[in-house]
Amino acid sequence: MAKLFEPITLGNLTLANRIVIAPMCQYSAEDGRMTDWHAMHLGNLAQSGAGILTIEATAVSAEGRISYADVGLWDDETEEAMAKVLDSVRRWSDMPIAIQLAHAGRKASTAKPWDGGGQIAPDAENGWQTVSASNLPFLPDENAPEALDKAGLDRVREAFADAARRAARLGIDAVQIHGAHGYLLHQFLSPLSNKREDEYGGSLENRMRFPLEVYDAVRAAFPADRPVTMRVSGTDWAEGGWDIEQTIAFAKALEARGCAAYHVSSGGLDAGQKIPVGPNYQVPLARKVKEAVSMPVIAVGLITEPEQAEAIVATGEADMIGLARTVLYDPRWPWHAAAALGATVKAAPQFLRCQPRVYKDLFVQA
Numbered sequence: 598m599a600k601l602f603e604p605i606t607l608g609n610l611t612l613a614n615r616i617v618i619a620p621m622c623q624y625s626a627e628d629g630r631m632t633d634w635h636a637m638h639l640g641n642l643a644q645s646g647a648g649i650l651t652i653e654a655t656a657v658s659a660e661g662r663i664s665y666a667d668v669g670l671w672d673d674e675t676e677e678a679m680a681k682v683l684d685s686v687r688r689w690s691d692m693p694i695a696i697q698l699a700h701a702g703r704k705a706s707t708a709k710p711w712d713g714g715g716q717i718a719p720d721a722e723n724g725w726q727t728v729s730a731s732n733l734p735f736l737p738d739e740n741a742p743e744a745l746d747k748a749g750l751d752r753v754r755e756a757f758a759d760a761a762r763r764a765a766r767l768g769i770d771a772v773q774i775h776g777a778h779g780y781l782l783h784q785f786l787s788p789l790s791n792k793r794e795d796e797y798g799g800s801l802e803n804r805m806r807f808p809l810e811v812y813d814a815v816r817a818a819f820p821a822d823r824p825v826t827m828r829v830s831g832t833d834w835a836e837g838g839w840d841i842e843q844t845i846a847f848a849k850a851l852e853a854r855g856c857a858a859y860h861v862s863s864g865g866l867d868a869g870q871k872i873p874v875g876p877n878y879q880v881p882l883a884r885k886v887k888e889a890v891s892m893p894v895i896a897v898g899l900i901t902e903p904e905q906a907e908a909i910v911a912t913g914e915a916d917m918i919g920l921a922r923t924v925l926y927d928p929r930w931p932w933h934a935a936a937a938l939g940a941t942v943k944a945a946p947q948f949l950r951c952q953p954r955v956y957k958d959l960f961v962q963a
Contacts, residue, residue, distance in 0.1 A: 600911040602940035608824035608857040612648035619919035620651045620697040624709040629669025630678035636685045643690035646931035646942035654699040657756040661700035664707045665723040670760045695771035702781030703729035703742035730784045730791040761818040777830040778865030782808040787839040824857030831882030835867040845889045860895040883915040903934035
């Protein structure tokens with residue numbers, strides 16, 4: 598059997614294969630509430646044959662949204678809206694569903710990407726005051742965030758825990774905490790964005806402190822038999838920033854706390870980043886982490902071909918692969934990968950008759 602299609606276990610959760618549908622923002626919520634777009638989008642991906650589906654970056658508070666159209670899980674209304682979508686998806690799919698809990702920090706209060714994606718001023722329609730580790734804006738001409746004080750840190754930490762409790766009530770199978778791409782927890786980790794002079798800034802130990810406290814709060818709030826994972830940027834791709842050695846140290850601290858998996862992406866924190874984009878460009882970061890820890894490591898980034906994905910897991914560079922834009926472009930990518938690699942994938946009975954004759958053993962009925 599192809600290694601990509603071997604089962605893998607995250608804590609007590611066993612996945613049918615090693616294909617992760619990574620979280621992908623849709624910018625289609627209303628006041629944090631999921632809409633029928635999400636039912637259509639997630640329902641489609643839940644028929645893909647992947648091992649697990651991750652709900653897009655879900656804000657733990659209104660101020661934590663990237664844009665005013667982001668999904669949230671911070672009150673009864675946002676929870677009820679998500680419940681309706683999940684009920685619809687689960688009616689037709691038993692694919693495990695994870696959720697990425699997030700706070701955008703200084704990269705919040707923006708327009709939708711197709712409207713330019715720029716920051717919206719606090720006093721403008723759909724804008725608000727952002728917060729961060731320090732009062733440094735992402736771009737020089739943006740409104741500066743407010744540095745979180747102790748009360749603010751408590752508020753954010755509890756917001757993550759509350760969202761985790763709501764996710765548990767919704768029957769979510771796993772939680773991923775967003776510590777990557779320049780969002781709030783990454784802003785605490787990186788010395789480029791964290792200039793604090795208290796116990797949350799300065800040394801690596803201090804910069805990791807708040808993200809680890811958030812992990813502990815989420816882990817305590819989410820059922821012990823369901824996995825909690827972390828997504829990180831393996832490097833800022835900027836001089837003097839967060840790098841792979843610090844990423845490994847963070848991984849070891851999380852593993853000691855029972856983290857179930859580590860999803861290694863990169864970049865997003867500094868506008869001056871220089872990213873060598875190309876196929877597999879982030880895989881070496883995942884490989885270095887995997888050499889240092891025993892928990893499963895997920896690689897992501899321009900993984901588009903079945904043989905490419907198989908090589909990553911078969912050679913031990915990572916335990917799993919994440920798909921984002923690839924699976925938006927081709928929502929049946931796991932089917933096509935299984936066909937190319939001689940593997941088997943689950944498919945709903947409504948789809949069984951589309952199986953090509955040449956791949957007569959491709960589908961197992963879901």
